[in-house]
Amino acid sequence: MKFIMVxxxxxxxxxxxxxxxxxxxxxxxxxxxxxxxxKDYMTKxxxxxxxxxxxxxxxxxQQYYEQLQNGGSIQPSGTDA
Numbered sequence: 001m002k003f004i005m006v007x008x009x010x011x012x013x014x015x016x017x018x019x020x021x022x023x024x025x026x027x028x029x030x031x032x033x034x035x036x037x038x039k040d041y042m043t044k045x046x047x048x049x050x051x052x053x054x055x056x057x058x059x060x061x062q063q064y065y066e067q068l069q070n071g072g073s074i075q076p077s078g079t080d081a
Contacts, residue, residue: 003031004061008074009051018074031055
């Protein structure tokens, strides 16, 4: 199973964005390790924001992407992230 890193960054309480990498990670542990680096970078670069980072399986990401396409919340639901 491969994993995709999804970063949700909230610029304000009312405005959040989701971004994800094109790169697939071979293991969740590999994705989680890289997510820690991304978290440190984002915290230092954007100290007034909040957010979350998820490492989603390809299946969970597909469900998340469909949720977004259907006008759903930017916050993932039902993932094993």
